Structure formats: C-alpha cells, structure tokens
Amino acid sequence: MENTIPLVSIVCTAYNHEPYIKQTLVGFVMQQSTFPIEIIVHDDASTDKTTEIIKENAKEYPDLIIPILQTENQYSKGFNIWEYLFMKEVKGKYIALCEGDDYWTDPNKLQKQVDFMEMHEEVSMCFHNAKIINAEGNKIGDCRRYNEDRYVPVEDIINKGGIFCPTASLLFRTQYIKFGYPDFCKNCHVGDYPLQLYLSSKGRVYYFDSEMAAYRCGIPGSWSQTFHKTEFSIKVKKWMSELEMLDGINALFNYKYSLNITKLQENYLIGTILLPNRDKKKEIRKIYEKWISKFQLKGKMKIFLIYHFYSLYHFVSKVLHSKSGQNQ
Secondary structure (H helix, E strand, O other): OOOOOOOEEEEEEOOOOOOOOHHHHHHHHHOOOOOEEEEEEEEOHHHHHHHHHHHHHHOOOOOOOEEEEEEOOHHHOOOOOOHHHHHHHOOEEEEEEOOOOOOOOOOHHHHHHHHHHHHHOEEEEEEEEEEEEEOOEEEEEEEEOOOOEEEOOOOHHHHHHHHOOHHHHHHHHHHHHOOOOOOOOOOOOOHHHHHHHHOOOOOOEEEEEEEEEEEEOOOOHHHHHHHHHOHHHHHHHHHHHHHHHHHHHHOOOOOOHHHHHHHHHHHHHHHHHHOOOOOOOOOOOHHHHHHHOOOOOHHHHHHHHHOOHHHHHHHHHHHHHHHHHHOO
C-alpha cells in the first residue's frame, strides 16, 4: 500500500487526548474496506502522553498512520489546522473526520459511506447517527436526526447548527475543499459548521440512520471550555467571524435561505452576544452597530432595547411571557 493513492483520507486532530486517542486510532485501523486509506493524525503539541501514543501506533501501522506532530501549539496562534491538512496533506478523493476524543464503532463505516458516495455523484457530503458519551465513556444520548436513511434538507443544517452533523460521522468530497473553499469559512472561529454549510451548497447531503461513531462531550480542555477562558476582545473577533461567515453562506446560496440565515444571525447576536454580555456595552459596540442594520424592524427594535434599555426589554418580555402562559 506504500505507493497506492488512498481513496479516503482520515483526518484526526488531537490535543491532550491521552485517555482517548488509542480508542480513536483503533476505530481507524479496524476499518474493513475494499479501498486504500490513509490516516493523518495531527497532534497540536500536547502536554500529556498523546504524542507518545500516536508515535507508538504509527510505528505499528507505518503504511496507514501519518503522524504530524507539532512542537508549538498552532491553535493558540490562530493557525487553521483543518485548512492546512485539507490543502496540503490529504491525498484521498474523500475526507473522513474524527477528532482525537471521539471514535468510530462500526468497522464497515467507511465502506458503507463510500459505496453510497461512489454511486451518487450529486452527493457532496454524508453523515450518520452517533452515540453521545461522557468523559467516562458512558452513553448519555445520541445524534439520531431521522428515523430512516434519507436526503437532508438544507434548512435543517442551517437551523440546527454544527452538532446536527456529528464531526466524527462526516465523509465528503475533497475536491470541494481543495478548490474554492471561501475565506469567510476559513476565517470563521468554528470549523465544522461552515464546512457543513459550504458542502451543502455544493451538492446534496445524505444521512444514514446507523450508529457508527461515538461523540464525547464534557471533557476537560474541550473547545467550549477553552473558548470560555478566551480574552474578551478575542471573543468579539470570533463572534464577528461567525456572523460574517453566515453572510457569506447566504450569498453562496444566492439568498435562497435568507430568512433562515438572517433569523439565525439575529438569534446568535441576541442569545450569544448581547444578552450574556449586556454589562460590556463598550466592548460589543462594534458588533451592535454593524449588525443591527441588517435585520427587519422587529429584530432591530428587539436588539435596540436589549443594548440600550435592557431593564425595559426584560420587563416587556416578562409581561408578554405571562400573557402567553395565561392564553394557553
């Protein structure tokens, strides 16, 4: 297999995943496929034993595992790791993603997804159900989106966010990323959601109602915990990048889903930025001033009240909520 071009490139990003990375790698090498694969494992200068575990497994499977081991943390420098791996390292026709704390549970996962993609050229991306587990590995839920195998409406991907398609379940065509992946997606502070939206604009999306992976949540050092500790001025830039990404996606779809995307931006601006940070009016002023003009009158009024007269907004919301409860 040394000189064979892989059909699928598995891309795994890891950082301080010592308790989990072995299980992740096992899920890759156990895949039973009729086609060649490569396993690209990027470790972002872990401070635990993640790097050593990756080295050991790469030595055991030298024809499969390609380790990329950083000596300095690239994420903290703002380096887009996925972009680098997709553009520079990947050789396969398809890319399958799995982060270092998640893992695959079905040895036929790749075969099933690739067989379908090979027969359906119109499909740009597919994904499947995954169980949700806690840090200890106990199942606490699942990511079952439908009760059958089916094509996925674009509106569902837009409205329900990046977790709608578990990252460990994604398989997509490399060509769409290598050629033409837009800057507004590359520059967004999250990677999975813009990737899914972009791929949805390039073809149809298909869902397999089979549980073939495990998505781990609530572990120390996760993305959400890291973001929570981020300097506030950096958070502002990251929030802006997501709003701008949604603007770019809107244009990419020729504004076909403008109502969905604009409503999403409005909810994000209010729920993620304005309400939780209403005591930081000066710091979020640029976001407020830039985005309030983009919404319809009702949205503008709501945003205006939250920013300038939160007490009044809170009182009105409480009254309306009370009346709504009485009418039910």
